[in-house]
Amino acid sequence: MKLLAVTACPTGIAHTYMAAEALEVAAEEAGHEIVVETQGSAGSTPFTPEQLAEADAIILAADVEVRDKDRFAHLPTVTSGVKKAISGADQLVEQAVAAATAAPADRSAEPVLAVKQSGPGAASKVRGWLxxxxxxxxxxVAAGGLLIALGFALGGYQITEAPKVTEGFDWTSHLSWAALLFQLGALAFGLLVPVLSGFIAYAIADRPALVPGFVGGLVAVQTSAGFLGGLVSGLLAGGLIFWMKKWKAPRAIAGIMPVLVLPLIGTAIVGGIMFVVVGQPLAAATAGLTNWLNGLSGSNAILLGALLGLMMAFDMGGPVNKAAYAFAVAGLSTQSQTALLIMAAVMAAGMTPPLALALATTVRKKLFSEVERENGRAAWLLGASFITEGAIPFAAGDPLRVIPSIMAGSAVTGALSMAFGSTLRAPHGGIFVIPLIGNPFGYLVAIVAGTLVSAALVIALKSVGQKQKAAAETVPAPRSAATV
Incomplete structure (x- = not known):
């Protein structure tokens, strides 16, 4: 059969392309043809009309909303999360073949008139939007945070008090360059909430929801509602526009509905609700959360670091990991001491899983396949660069041993980073922003400790599993008559 697939993950980096490769291998092994459209950060090459016309079924393996999904409405469709495609690609291919056999694609019908897929549940949809x-x-986050960090590195932390570069710029002064970098980064950071809100709305109701979503996010910033306000405004804008798109407009104004009527009415309603109704309560909730975080100290801070470490390792770049990361980045914009501690703990805990598995494959090569050993060599750089997804190939092949092991090590790293008082003002960069970390020695000790814990647990659990497998395969030899 001729199959199509779309893969897409939140970051559009690792999961997207690993899932595509897994589906290609699984389809080839099963004797089918497949073309995969990776909707990743590097853009995508859409399916050609010929591919869409000849396809028997499509697999949508995505944790975000698939773009231009109406192209596939005429095809039997299998939907799943992107991690399922990495660990169970063969099962998805089988499901697609079964769906195509049970309900063949109607090649004579217009795609939008022959919907044959059952969409994901409400919880999955909300997660995809977020x-x-x-x-x-x-x-x-990455560009703005690193610009801010470079500004601090050049001009010190007092660079926050520097005058605007528009009021005067000295080409020969390193402080002017530091101020430029810091202020550029601050501008990028100022867009975080509007972008979050706008594209949540876009995921729900497409382009007409962009303006209400962005403006709602700007109001969230104006009212100090923060990331929480951005989430609410994005969902509100998307839901409102989605509902309004169902209106049956008179033919005279139908053409201007998506470019004028929907954005205009949506912006007025969403902006008004955010300003008058929910902005201030959300601002109070955000302030309360910030005050609680600033009040954390001692064992409470250490426990928070351990919890964030567990979340970072649990799904290695998935929704839980991204929730912990977004929590850290949201606080980073306040530049409070506790927020800097949290950011350091999150990045350290996210670096630990790939480093631990790289170490394990180096120390005990016989416990891993040749492919895993190759992945282990790449995991050194991925871990050092704070790309937690480097641990996914190992977790996909042996989740019951690998995931608990890396969670334990990341929890140790997060707790120790908090205990040592390490701080971080950049939201990304891994080992390459060590000069910008407060108490870098303690930070490195926390990463090394967590890496050793995870590597030791992986090796121990795999060794036990290997011995049990060998024992089960060993058949006792029958006793001879002489022995009797």
Whole structure:
């Protein structure tokens, strides 16, 4: 059969392409043809009309909303999360073949007239909308945060008090350059909430929801409602526009509905609700959360670090990991001491899983396949760069041993980072922003300790599993008559 597939993850980096490769291998092994459209951060090459016309079924393996999904409405469709495609690609291919056999594609019908798929549940849809918003925010976080960090590195932490570069810029002064970098980064950070809100709305109701979503996010910033306000405004804008798109407009204004009527009415309603109704309560909730975080100290801070470490390792770049990361980044904009401690703990805990598995494959090569050993060599750089997804190939092949092991190590790393008082003002960068970390020695000790814990647990659990397998395969030899 001729199959199509779309893969997309929140960051559009690791999961997207790993899932595509797994589906291609599984389809080839099963004797089918497959073409995969990766909707990742590097853009995508859409299916050609010929591919869409000849396809028998499609697999949508995505944790975010798939773009232009109406192209596939005429095809039997299998939907799943992107991690399922990595660990169970063969099962998805089987499901697609079964769906195509049970209900062949109607090649004579217009695609939009022959919907044959059952969409995901409400919880999965909401998660997809939120992850879409997060996926568009991450490049702003990385660029803005690193610019801010470079500004601090050049000009010190007092650079926050520097005058605006528009009021005077000295080309020969390193302080002017530091101020420029810091202020550029601050501008990028100022877009985080509007971008989050806008693209959550976009995921729900497409382009007409962008303006209400962005403006709602700007109101969230104006009212100090923060990330929480951005989430609410994005869902509100998307839901409102989705409902309004169902209106049967008179033919005279139908053409201007998506470009004028929907954005205009949606912006007025969402902006008004955010300003008058929910903005201030959300601002109070955000302030309360910030005050609670600033009040954390001692064992409470250590426990928070351990919890964030568990979340970072649990799904290695999935929704739980992104929730912990978004929590850290949201606090980073306040530049409070506790927020800087949290950011350091989150990044350290996210670096630990790939480093631990790289170490394990180096120390005990016989416990891992040749492919895993190759992945282990790549995991050194991925871990050092704070790309937690480097641990996914190992977790996909042996989740019951690998995931608990890396969670334990990341919890140790997060707790120790908090205990040592390490701080971080950049939201990304891994080992390459060590000069910008407060108490870098303690930070490195926390990463090494967590890496050793995870590597030791993985090796121990795999060794036990290997011995049990060998024992089960060993058949006792029958006793001879002489022995009797």
């Amino acid at each position: 992850m879409t918003g997060v996926s568009y925010v991450i490049p702003f």
